[in-house]
Amino acid sequence: MGEAPGAYVPELLDGYSTAMLAATGVGPGHHCLQLGPEGGAVAQWLAGRVTPGGRVVAALAGPGRRTPPHGIEVVSHDIATEPPPRGPFDVIHARLVVPHLARRRDVLHQILDALRPGGWLVVGDFHGPIASRASPAASSHGASDTDLFAAVLNDVHGRVNETGAGDRQWIGTVERHLDAAGMQEVHAASYDQVVRGGESACVLLRDHVIRIHDRLLRLGHRQCELRRFHDLMLDPGFSSWFHEFRCVRVRKPVTTYGARPVVPTPHRGVGSA
Template identity: 30%
Template sequence: MHEAERYGDKLFAASHSNESDRLSGLADTFDPASRRNLLALGLDARWSCLDVGAGTGTLSGWLASVASPGQVTAVDRDARFLGHLADRGATVIEADITDPAFHPGRFDLVHARFVLMHLRDREEVLRRMVSWLRPGGLLVVSDALAVGGETSPHEAYRRTITGYWHMIAETIGSDRHCAAQYPRAFTELGLRDVGMDTHLPVVGLDAGFDRFLALTLEQARDRMLAAGLPEAVLDEAVKHLAHPLTRESFFAMATCWGRTPTVS
């Protein structure tokens, strides 16, 4: 029996020629909102911070610029894009966070963005992430929340985005709606001061998001066609996205946070 494919095995693999650029588009789009959320939650230079699924390391690098030297750890299953973080004083760990034996230590902040939604065992990983927090520590998790694309009035775009979400759910187990359950899940895990924020970029108004979506569809093309999306429909959607007056939604970034109880 073959092991189920996971994010980064083949689809969205770090070895793909455009993966760094695709992830950079994602970071350009969402880093400002992530930074605002962390600052609003009281990010302190004294905190020890863990950035889970660090990608290209842009947010880890920013955390390292805010935190005291040696206080930031970045972890990713494939750390090839994280070499630059050593110059920022951050520690890089290449590890699989789904491994039950992985325990990176205890932190004041554990942050993960666009990670849990792509894991089939996300609930178990979320539970273990809470165990990586010190008393009073802050867990901040951001994931995509599908909105707009599957209801777009543009038929080819609507069918393409619907086909994309279905394909990655079947292929790698991604859940485009799981972020909506985080406030409940955080509360059930005993976290306090739970809150949520969303940020919705617009395709056609955000250059980074446009680049991310175009490269995502490029990488996913063969999988979507194999899953039954007509090539003419996908080509029409790509043409639509290239038009300078196109304005579409794809997903919002939903960010949920909560704190572990302090020791009385």
């Protein structure tokens, strides 16, 4: 994978991810695996759900933290080249991971193999580039600023964050791959949201763009454009649509005698299908 996403990602996505995870019925005694960058808060949320008797493993590329949060086992792991940590797991959460890999279909099957029969996989990612859309009514800025925001973000999550192997449309077809693998109870939800200047997500996004400033220049962005982007991220009068986030959950069939299924709790749904 390329450049890791910034700290704005959990600010924008954790609520959607945890809502989808809650719909699996994850609870005390379950074993969970967290895959992907910027997933620390989700791992802590899982740890709070599986106590007592549960286990949460957070697999991170690079050296693991020496003092992980209570209830979480952090391991150094590269899902692009290594099979998932030893399971089986009742719930696996993989966000901003699989569509970015050259071997995405093989990796998906390895992740499914790490699930306990009756267990759940929740996978999520941005779906395609930011589309050309009118500015939200609350924005005091015109199309030129909205177009600039979209152009920078599309490169941040496309040409900067990818190694050339990624496919930002793949998450929109993952149900087909899961169905072909024999999975059950597939549920997909797509989320749109508006981001506003001065809010914490935009401040964190500005910090991330500053960090990769030179790479964006090499992609053809001008200094004046990036300065304007920095200003917009602090301007309460600016608002724009963000990337569509697509999240899918799927259950592995109970095929082993005596296997412990993960039973979902009743819920009203976590988004539009």
